[in-house]
Amino acid sequence: MSTMADKDGANTRSEIMQGLIAAWPICLGYIPLGLAFGVIAQKAGLYPLEIGFMSLLVFAGSSQFIAVSMLASGAGAASIIFATFTVNLRHFLMSSSLALHLGSVRKRILPLFAYGVTDESFAVNLSKFKSGDWDIRRGFVVNHAANITWIASTVIGGYCGQFIPAKAFGIDYALIAMFIGLLVFQFKGRKYVMTAGIAGAMAIVLSLILPGNLYVVLASIMAATLGVLLTKRVK
Amino acid sequence: MFENEYIIIVLGMSLVTYLPRCIPLLALARRNLPNWLVEGLDLTPVAILSALLLPLLVTTGEPRHIELFRPELLVAIPTLLFALKTKSLSGTVILGMLLFWGASKVM
Numbered sequence: 001m002s003t004m005a006d007k008d009g010a011n012t013r014s015e016i017m018q019g020l021i022a023a024w025p026i027c028l029g030y031i032p033l034g035l036a037f038g039v040i041a042q043k044a045g046l047y048p049l050e051i052g053f054m055s056l057l058v059f060a061g062s063s064q065f066i067a068v069s070m071l072a073s074g075a076g077a078a079s080i081i082f083a084t085f086t087v088n089l090r091h092f093l094m095s096s097s098l099a100l101h102l103g104s105v106r107k108r109i110l111p112l113f114a115y116g117v118t119d120e121s122f123a124v125n126l127s128k129f130k131s132g133d134w135d136i137r138r139g140f141v142v143n144h145a146a147n148i149t150w151i152a153s154t155v156i157g158g159y160c161g162q163f164i165p166a167k168a169f170g171i172d173y174a175l176i177a178m179f180i181g182l183l184v185f186q187f188k189g190r191k192y193v194m195t196a197g198i199a200g201a202m203a204i205v206l207s208l209i210l211p212g213n214l215y216v217v218l219a220s221i222m223a224a225t226l227g228v229l230l231t232k233r234v235k
Numbered sequence: 236m237f238e239n240e241y242i243i244i245v246l247g248m249s250l251v252t253y254l255p256r257c258i259p260l261l262a263l264a265r266r267n268l269p270n271w272l273v274e275g276l277d278l279t280p281v282a283i284l285s286a287l288l289l290p291l292l293v294t295t296g297e298p299r300h301i302e303l304f305r306p307e308l309l310v311a312i313p314t315l316l317f318a319l320k321t322k323s324l325s326g327t328v329i330l331g332m333l334l335f336w337g338a339s340k341v342m
Binding site: 024025028049050053054057058059060067071077080081082084085089090091092093094096097099102103104105107111114115117119122126130168169170171172174176178179180181182183184185186187191192196198200201202203204208219221223224225227228 | 236237240241243244245246247248249251252253255256257258259260261262263264265268271273274275276277278279280281282283284285286287288289290291292293294299300301307310311314315318319322323324325327328330331332333334335336337339
């Protein structure tokens with residue numbers, strides 16, 4: 001006899017599977033990055049537990065690399081925290097876009113979902129939300145699969161990262177290839193292609209001028225604004 | 236291990252990282268947004284993806300400078316065509332990795 005509980009169990013299992021299938025390129029890409037971070041952090045004098053503590057609480061790759069190199073050069077708390085803020089400000093835009101697709105979600109779940117918003121989980125979840133057939137439960141699976149992979153690989157890197165070849169099988173290209181795929185899948189009309197072109201060109205120019213990665217935020221906002229204005233003009 | 240200053244640094248980092256992730260979700264979900272904002276947010280993902288990706292392909296070094304003849308960019312072209320043609324993310328990732336692996340042995 002099939003009970004409600006059985007059905008729920010099967011549903012949950014299939015949701016977890018779908019989430020994991022969507023998350024695997026992220027996890028694959030996080031492994032070499034996480035190992036590399038662990039090695040660098042260990043060389044900067046952090047213990048594996050301290051590395052895991054940072055990965056768990058901050059969960060933002062590039063800012064962790066920057067923080068550890070600042071720690072190693074003796075920077076103070078305030079400047080490290082400020083650098084982290086500027087590097088991670090771009091998530092503000094990503095959460096804003098995700099919010100459009102989370103209208104039916106209970107509000108008290110959102111703070112937990114926010115913890116897992118990274119460049120990569122945003123890119124995967126957003127294209128899944130746009131294609132329909134996606135919900136916050138599957139989104140959580142993507143977020144936390146990425147999160148667990150990141151924490152584990154940074155800690156492992158802290159123990160034994162120097163013994164692992166980082167470049168095997170082109171694994172260090174996994175995230176770039178994933179971004180290429182996700183970008184191309186967004187090309188569903190001229191305005192998207194045009195906006196992408198403007199954003200990419202602006203980002204390249206701004207990345208040469210501005211320190212850090214503020215160019216991501218600036219180029220994205222300007223390109224999206226221009227995109228809206230130009231599509232108005234065409235109509 | 237776990238000196239006070241390290242704990243303060245990590246807690247501070249987590250706070251300034253978490254707030255920009257959380258505030259827009261709470262402020263914008265379940266709300267009727269003006270049309271221009273919805274249109275702008277609809278174009279934002281493609282803009283972010285492109286702004287993240289393109290500098291990775293054509294710039295390098297510290298301070299950053301443009302360098303076009305790099306395996307990152309050369310491999311990106313067939314990878315992009317493959318993605319356009321097949322619409323398969325897993326295929327795109329695997330192809331990109333293999334091409335990059337090959338290219339970094341040759342170049």
